[in-house]
Amino acid sequence: MGNAWIAREISLSARIVFPNKILPYLLVAPQLAITLVFFYWPAGQALYQSMLRQDPFGLKSRFVWFANFRKVLADPAYLNSIKVTVVFSLATAIVAMVVALLLAVMAEKAVRGKGLYRTLLIWPYAVAPAIAGMLWLFLFNPSIGSLAYLLRSLGIAWDPLLNGTHAMILLVSAAAWKQISYNFLFFVAGLQAVPKTLIEAAAMDGAGETKRFWTIVFPLLAPTTFFLLVVNTVYALFDTFGIVHAVTGGGPGKTTETLVYKVYNDGFVNLILGDSAAQSVILMAIVIALTAIQFRYVERKVHYG
Amino acid sequence: MKFFGFAAGIAATLTLLSTTSAFAVTQISWWHAMTGANAEVVAKISKDFNASQSDYELVPVFKGTYPETLNAGIAAFRAGQAPDILQVFDVGTGVMMAAEGAIKPVADVMTGAGMTFDKSQYLPGIVGYYSKPDGTMLSFPYNSSSPILYYNKDIFQKAGLDANNPPKTWNEVWEAAKKIKTSGAASCGYTSTWLTWIHLENFAAWNDVPWATQQNGLAGGDVELKINAPIFVNHFKALADLAKDGTFKYGGRTSEAKQIFLAGECGIFTESSGGLGDIVKSGMNYGIGQLPYDSDAKGAPQNTTPGGASLWVFGNKSDEEYKGVAAFFAYLSKTDVQEYLHQKSGYLPVTLAAYEATKKSGFYDKNPGRETPILQMTGKSPTDNSKGVRLPNLPQVRDIQNEELEKMLAGQQTAQQALDNAVARGNAAIKEALDN
Numbered sequence: 001m002g003n004a005w006i007a008r009e010i011s012l013s014a015r016i017v018f019p020n021k022i023l024p025y026l027l028v029a030p031q032l033a034i035t036l037v038f039f040y041w042p043a044g045q046a047l048y049q050s051m052l053r054q055d056p057f058g059l060k061s062r063f064v065w066f067a068n069f070r071k072v073l074a075d076p077a078y079l080n081s082i083k084v085t086v087v088f089s090l091a092t093a094i095v096a097m098v099v100a101l102l103l104a105v106m107a108e109k110a111v112r113g114k115g116l117y118r119t120l121l122i123w124p125y126a127v128a129p130a131i132a133g134m135l136w137l138f139l140f141n142p143s144i145g146s147l148a149y150l151l152r153s154l155g156i157a158w159d160p161l162l163n164g165t166h167a168m169i170l171l172v173s174a175a176a177w178k179q180i181s182y183n184f185l186f187f188v189a190g191l192q193a194v195p196k197t198l199i200e201a202a203a204m205d206g207a208g209e210t211k212r213f214w215t216i217v218f219p220l221l222a223p224t225t226f227f228l229l230v231v232n233t234v235y236a237l238f239d240t241f242g243i244v245h246a247v248t249g250g251g252p253g254k255t256t257e258t259l260v261y262k263v264y265n266d267g268f269v270n271l272i273l274g275d276s277a278a279q280s281v282i283l284m285a286i287v288i289a290l291t292a293i294q295f296r297y298v299e300r301k302v303h304y305g
Numbered sequence: 306m307k308f309f310g311f312a313a314g315i316a317a318t319l320t321l322l323s324t325t326s327a328f329a330v331t332q333i334s335w336w337h338a339m340t341g342a343n344a345e346v347v348a349k350i351s352k353d354f355n356a357s358q359s360d361y362e363l364v365p366v367f368k369g370t371y372p373e374t375l376n377a378g379i380a381a382f383r384a385g386q387a388p389d390i391l392q393v394f395d396v397g398t399g400v401m402m403a404a405e406g407a408i409k410p411v412a413d414v415m416t417g418a419g420m421t422f423d424k425s426q427y428l429p430g431i432v433g434y435y436s437k438p439d440g441t442m443l444s445f446p447y448n449s450s451s452p453i454l455y456y457n458k459d460i461f462q463k464a465g466l467d468a469n470n471p472p473k474t475w476n477e478v479w480e481a482a483k484k485i486k487t488s489g490a491a492s493c494g495y496t497s498t499w500l501t502w503i504h505l506e507n508f509a510a511w512n513d514v515p516w517a518t519q520q521n522g523l524a525g526g527d528v529e530l531k532i533n534a535p536i537f538v539n540h541f542k543a544l545a546d547l548a549k550d551g552t553f554k555y556g557g558r559t560s561e562a563k564q565i566f567l568a569g570e571c572g573i574f575t576e577s578s579g580g581l582g583d584i585v586k587s588g589m590n591y592g593i594g595q596l597p598y599d600s601d602a603k604g605a606p607q608n609t610t611p612g613g614a615s616l617w618v619f620g621n622k623s624d625e626e627y628k629g630v631a632a633f634f635a636y637l638s639k640t641d642v643q644e645y646l647h648q649k650s651g652y653l654p655v656t657l658a659a660y661e662a663t664k665k666s667g668f669y670d671k672n673p674g675r676e677t678p679i680l681q682m683t684g685k686s687p688t689d690n691s692k693g694v695r696l697p698n699l700p701q702v703r704d705i706q707n708e709e710l711e712k713m714l715a716g717q718q719t720a721q722q723a724l725d726n727a728v729a730r731g732n733a734a735i736k737e738a739l740d741n
Contacts, residue, residue, distance in 0.1 A: 053740075055403065055404065056379050056400060057383065057404040057406070057407045058382075058383050059406045059407060161555055161556070161711075162548075162714050163715060251707070251708070251711060252708075252711035252712070252715060253708045253709075253711050253712045253715075253717075254708055268372070269372055269701070269704065270698065270700060271376075271379070271400065271698070271700070272698075272701070272737075272738075
């Protein structure tokens, strides 16, 4: 996101010319060095590893070209985890955004204690994913969870350990809960940017609260919404490993095994390094594609107030 | 590699940090995965060893769960920063054995340090499991366990069951579980940790039926799983039926179910003998029984197989370090140390002398049931079906089994389908792993 901002800022401002030929390179050198060490080098390693077949200790290895990719893409478990990832990411993004928008609208309406509400609603963002996962796990653990007890007493046979749908609901709740604060922040900013005059004019014309929201506020929030959709999807795709690891571990069966989790499971639990590396290369391709889409379309169309 | 590089970096930093403070004494690093009551045992043993001599300092480092510890060790090895000693769980034994260039057999470590190593002093069932087919002992059995049956005596009394007579066969377990549930003594009758280890691997050994071909993989070569034989199918059919109304409650793939039992939700529980420490700590009025067997099995009960973990020594270390490791293993083998480990944690003593000493001290008379795991493992000399199981990719095969069993318990497939799938997928994964 940071890069996108900078790119936009630069393209908007007038062309800057540096008289010194070396200084600009020196200035970007630290950033380049970091990118080289933390991205290009490991990415290159992953690429190389993805074409190897190796025992866990690295004592024997064999170069197999694209055999690992063929194997991964033909694996029904991998196709299943793509499906799981799509369902999980969309559900998480939608839930996180809908709830955040609702909360933002409500917090804006509050006359007193606006700041307090906002602060409280932003707090969960500071919670680490694994801890968020544990929190939800404790609440909904079928044996010791207090909310699970409540669900059971309502006659719902709550069992995320065996019921894949329940496990997915639990996972989406935990992941979305953590992201709501972030979305809330952006929606509040977006709402504040909506001109009061428009709303007041509509009110005078007799438009009710609901009508005002859907015809004025919501369309004007579109850029924020679009931006958040991309950010949330990326978050759900790549940033939720800790939650999956803590809450379900990919189970029951393989019903909550996301792409990222499968990379970990195949690499670290099953010790099949070639497959795992091939999967992380595929993930890298997905991230690059998503970033490109964001740059090409989203950044252009989104109008920041 | 990306992840391994990172993990190895951290490992390297830690190692550097820990070695800078060493001047006079040789530090021996020991990465382990022990938590709770068992972590206290590690701390005490290390402290006592360091106090007993002045040449070496043993530094135990907790590395997370069993799989995490194994991975940390592998990553550190790849980065050239392996610890001296790594605790590896039973399932990882095949992985370590396949890495001959990375490890130094314990037998060589001991003789290299000028110590005589007498294998006959150790419990044969355990030593056999951690040895090469030619008899060379590869790793030191630190914590060996065996699955046993625990039951809540208060719940048994409430349900009108004999609290001094735990069920002996699986059919008796099912009946008792139903009675606990229907009488309202508890909300669930039976739960179990580690379905793969207890209900597949040990179920096979205890009932003397093959889990896989090639002596369950110990004889090496092309291994095929045999866990869809009728005796397994019937067993899991019964379990799946009990799961329908909650008479059997599933807790998770590893030891999560312990919480359910400790909370008093279920009356009967199968779990590693190493789980005893936490049950004693909870103050529950518990009883211990043998692992149940299948009343239709001819040879049952045969013997159970060792679980738990052993200590592996990495290769390419200095002679000084190996001497220190050997000194530590010699210390660990001492009768009083083994007695302490056994009585405190519920793990098995690994030397015969420690077992005899514990027996003589009257510990078993005061704590009936504590001898059960030892008797289970040593009662009969093992057959081809009961020496243990070994695969180069056992963690993966267990994962597959867990997935299929979970689908069965959720009612999505029958026991026959679950086990057929587990065999087909497992065999394919084994072939793949051997091809590496």
